[in-house]
Amino acid sequence: xxxxxxxxxxxxxxxxxxxxxxxxxxxxxxxxxxxxxxxxxxxxxxxxxxxxxxxxxxxxxxxxxxxxxxxxxxxxxxxxxxxxxxxxxxxxxxxxxxxxxxxxxxxxxxxxxxxxxxxxxxxxxxxxxxxxxxxxxxxxxxxxxxxxxxxxxxxxxxxxxxxxxxxxxxxxxxxxxxxxxxxxxxxxxxxxxxxxxxxxxxxxxxxxxxxxxxxxxxxxxxxxxxxxxxxxxxxxxxxxxxxxxxxxxxxxxxxxxxxxxxxxxxxxxxxxxxxxxxxxxxxxxxxxxxxxxxxxxxxxxxxxxxxxxx
Amino acid sequence: xxxxxxxxxxxxxxxxxxxxxxxxxxxxxxxxxxxxxxxxxxxxxxxxxxxxxxxxxxxxxxxxxxxxxxxxxxxxxxxxxxxxxxxxxxxxxxxxxxxxxxxxxxxxxxxxxxxxxxxxxxxxxxxxxxxxxxxxxxxxxxxxxxxxxxxxxxxxxxxxxxxxxxxxxxxxxxxxxxxxxxxxxxxxxxxxxxxxxxxxxxxxxxxxxxxxxxxxxxxxxxxxxxxxxxxxxxxxxxxxxxxxxxxx
Numbered sequence: 102x103x104x105x106x107x108x109x110x111x112x113x114x115x116x117x118x119x120x121x122x123x124x125x126x127x128x129x130x131x132x133x134x135x136x137x138x139x140x141x142x143x144x145x146x147x148x149x150x151x152x153x154x155x156x157x158x159x160x161x162x163x164x165x166x167x168x169x170x171x172x173x174x175x176x177x178x179x180x181x182x183x184x185x186x187x188x189x190x191x192x193x194x195x196x197x198x199x200x201x202x203x204x205x206x207x208x209x210x211x212x213x214x215x216x217x218x219x220x221x222x223x224x225x226x227x228x229x230x231x232x233x234x235x236x237x238x239x240x241x242x243x244x245x246x247x248x249x250x251x252x253x254x255x256x257x258x259x260x261x262x263x264x265x266x267x268x269x270x271x272x273x274x275x276x277x278x279x280x281x282x283x284x285x286x287x288x289x290x291x292x293x294x295x296x297x298x299x300x301x302x303x304x305x306x307x308x309x310x311x312x313x314x315x316x317x318x319x320x321x322x323x324x325x326x327x328x329x330x331x332x333x334x335x336x337x338x339x340x341x342x343x344x345x346x347x348x349x350x351x352x353x354x355x356x357x358x359x360x361x362x363x364x365x366x367x368x369x370x371x372x373x374x375x376x377x378x379x380x381x382x383x384x385x386x387x388x389x390x391x392x393x394x395x396x397x398x399x400x401x402x403x404x405x406x407x408x409x410x411x
Numbered sequence: 412x413x414x415x416x417x418x419x420x421x422x423x424x425x426x427x428x429x430x431x432x433x434x435x436x437x438x439x440x441x442x443x444x445x446x447x448x449x450x451x452x453x454x455x456x457x458x459x460x461x462x463x464x465x466x467x468x469x470x471x472x473x474x475x476x477x478x479x480x481x482x483x484x485x486x487x488x489x490x491x492x493x494x495x496x497x498x499x500x501x502x503x504x505x506x507x508x509x510x511x512x513x514x515x516x517x518x519x520x521x522x523x524x525x526x527x528x529x530x531x532x533x534x535x536x537x538x539x540x541x542x543x544x545x546x547x548x549x550x551x552x553x554x555x556x557x558x559x560x561x562x563x564x565x566x567x568x569x570x571x572x573x574x575x576x577x578x579x580x581x582x583x584x585x586x587x588x589x590x591x592x593x594x595x596x597x598x599x600x601x602x603x604x605x606x607x608x609x610x611x612x613x614x615x616x617x618x619x620x621x622x623x624x625x626x627x628x629x630x631x632x633x634x635x636x637x638x639x640x641x642x643x644x645x646x647x648x649x650x651x652x653x654x655x656x657x658x659x
Contacts, residue, residue, distance in 0.1 A: 123466040123475075124451065125620050126550040225614060235554040235595055237614045281428050329437055330551065330558065332466030332473025334430035355466045356551030356558075364427035367478055392428035393478050400479050 102166045103216070105249040109161030109203065114220050114239040114251075115213075117150040118351065119228035128353045129335070130232040133310055133374030134211050136272055137175035139403055141215030144172045144192050146260035151219030152229035154245070156212045158377065160203025161245075163214065165195045169256040170217040176209035176375060191263040209274055209375030218254030232352060233310065261409035268408050272399070274375040277383045278365050281392050283338060285328070285360035293320040297338075297362055298384050302346070306378040310352040313376060319344030320362060333357040336365035336373070338384075348373060366392035368399045420446060421494065423487050429478040431486045434471040439560060439588075443470035444548055448625060453493040459486060467549040467624065469558070505625040510592065510607050512541070512583050512630045513638040518606035525568050525585070525602050537632055539566050540604065545590060547626040555594035555612025557622040562588045574600030581606045583630065594620070605630075608642035 115138065118131025132138040132155055142151045154163075160178045173180055173189045180187040180203045187193055187201070189212070195201070203212060222229050222240050231239025240249060286294065302315040320340045333339070337349040339359040348365060349357070350373060365373055366387065376382065387395070402408060426432040433450060435443040451467050459474070461481035466473040476486050514537045515522045526533045545559035552558075568585045575598060578584070582593045584601025593599060594611035611621045622628065633641070 120463040120475075121465075123464040123473075124550060124624065125554060126552055126556050127554045129464065232554070234597065235612065235614065237554065242614060281425070284424055284426055284432065329439060329469050329471075331434075331468040331471045332426070332430075332432065332551070334427035334473060334475060336427055354552050356468050356549070361426075364430075367427075367429045389425055389428050389483065393482065396428070396478050 103251040103253060104164040104166065105245050105247055106164055107161035108245040108247055109156045110159045111157040112161060112245045113155050113231035113233065114152050114222050114229055115155040115231060116152040116229045118230050119226050119238065122226055123355050126355050127232065128355050130230045130352045133351055134175050134371045136371040136403060137213045141172040141174035141213050143409065144259060144261055145170055145215055145217045146257055147217065147219050152222060153216065153220060154214040156203055156214065157210060159205040160212055163201045165197060165199050167197050169195050169253065170259045171195050172215045173212055174215060175212045177207045178203040178205060178212040179207055190269060192259045192261065210377045211374055216253050217256035217259065221252040221254050234352060263410045265407055265410050268402060271402055274372040275369055277385055278369045278372060279387045279392060279395060280338065280363040280365055280384045281387060281389050283361035283363045286362055288322050288326055288360050289362055290321050290323050296320060298386055301381045301383050304376045304378055304380045304382065308378055310350055312350050312353065313348040313373065315346050320346060322360065328358050328360060330356050330358045334364060336370050337361045338363045338365065366395060368392065368395035425483050426473055430473055430475045431483050432471055432473050433490060436470050439469045447472050450494065457493060459489045462486065466551065468551060469548050507627045508622060509629050509631050510609060511633040511637065511641060512605040512607050513633050513635050514605035519604040521602035522604045525604060529566060536566050536604065539563055541630045541632050545628045547622050547624050547628055549624045550620060553595060553597055555620040556591060559590045559628055560588060562590050568602045570600040571602060574598055578603065579606065581608065581611065583607060608638045
C-alpha cells in the first residue's frame, strides 16, 4: 500500500484511458503523457496499461508499507527516497517504511509514479483512469488527498533497471509540435493560417487535462461562419471567437462548435501532456500520411526490446 | 481536405490523423439524425476492429481509430460496407422521459431576462418550454449531457456573452434552438431557466446517464417543495416507457 502524506498539486490515478464511451459524452481521459506511463510499465514488467499516479508540477510525498519497485517517468520532479536522489526513467527498489518525495518539476508538467503491480483501484467502464470533471474512475473519482491509502497489485522483479539512453532520447517531449490541417483550415484568413505556424505560442495558466489555452497573435476566419456542433478529435486546435486557440486534450469535451484550424498529430500528443503554463511552443504542418508514419515509428520504438538497457 | 461523397448522402472528411468524420449534410434535421443513429447502430452491431471510439452529433459521427492499425481509407471502406449491407432500422420512438423542473428564481437566473427579451412573461416561457416534446439528438460535451431539440422559436435565446464560470448540476438551459440539462457542475454559456432535482449522470448507477440518444423528452414544472421532495431520493429515475432500444 501507499499512504498519501502530501498529494502534490494535482495527482490522479491514470491508465491508458476509457475508450468507447463517446456516445455517452464520456471522453477517454487517461495519462496525459501515455509514452511515459507505458515506458514506466515496461521497465517494471507491468502490463502496458497498468495504472500509475500522474503528478502535476509538484508531486507530494508518498509512504510505502511494503518492499516493492518503482519507476519515475516523464518529467524530473527532483524526487528523493528517504533523502537520497531518485533518477527518472529507471527502476528503484523501495523498502517498507520509506518515504518518496517529489518536490517540484525541473522540466515538464507531469511525472508518473509507476509501481510494480500497478495501482489497484476498481475499474469503471473498463478503466482505472480518473475523469475529474465527472468524478468517474480512479481513486473515488477524484484527485488524491492527504490521508488516502492506495492499494497496489502484487509486485514482481522488474524487466530492466534503465533505458538505452540513445533510443530513449527519441521519445523526449517536443516543443515543436507536428500538426495536420484541420477540418475548417480553409475557413481561416490566409494571414491567420500563416500565423499559426509563423510564430511561437505561449501556454496560458488556463490549461488543464481538458484543454490548453494558447496566447499569441489572434486568428480570424475569412468571414463569420457558424458551425453545427460535431464530434471533436483529441488534439484539435480550436479557435473560439476570441481568436486565441486552444488544444483539446485528454479529458476533452466530446463535441464542440468552434472551427478547427489544425490537429496535433497523435505522435506528438504525449508532448502536449508535458507542457507547463508559460511554456512556448511552435507548430509545423505535416501530411496525414507523415503523421501516421511518425506514430508507427514511435510505437515500434516503445515496444522494441532494445529500448530497455540490459 | 475536400470531403469526398460516397453517395447515399454521407461524406467523409479527415478530422485528424486518427479520426474520420462521417457527415450527413450540414444541418440539424430529423432525417440526418436518423442516418447518424443508423450508422452508429451498425458500427456498434458490427464494430470496425481498429475503431476505438465514436462521437455522434446532430448530423455527423466522428470515428476515432488506431492509426497504427488502419488508415482513413480503410475506415471509409469499412463504413461504406456497413452502409450498403441492409441499413439497420432505428425505431423513431424509443423511450419517453419526463424531467421535473423547478423554473425561475435562483434555479433559473436567466428566466426573467429571456422572457423580457422575447416579449413574453416568465410563465409564457415556462409554458412553451414544458409543452414542447424534445428529441435527444445525441450525448456530448460532458458525460450525460443530452442535446435536446427543437426549442420553439418564441423562446429561442442566444448564448451568454460571457459564460458562467460554474453552472450547477441539474441546471436547465437554452442555447439557440437547443435545450439541455447540465449533468455536472461545469462552466457554461447557456441561458439558465430552471433546475431538475434528478441526477442526470451517476457513475455507479445502471444506466449511468438518465437520457439516451433518441429519447423523447418532456419537462414538467414543479414547485420548490416538490423539488426538495424529489431531491431526497437523488437516485430516483423518472417514469420511462420501455421500448425497443437498439443501442444496448
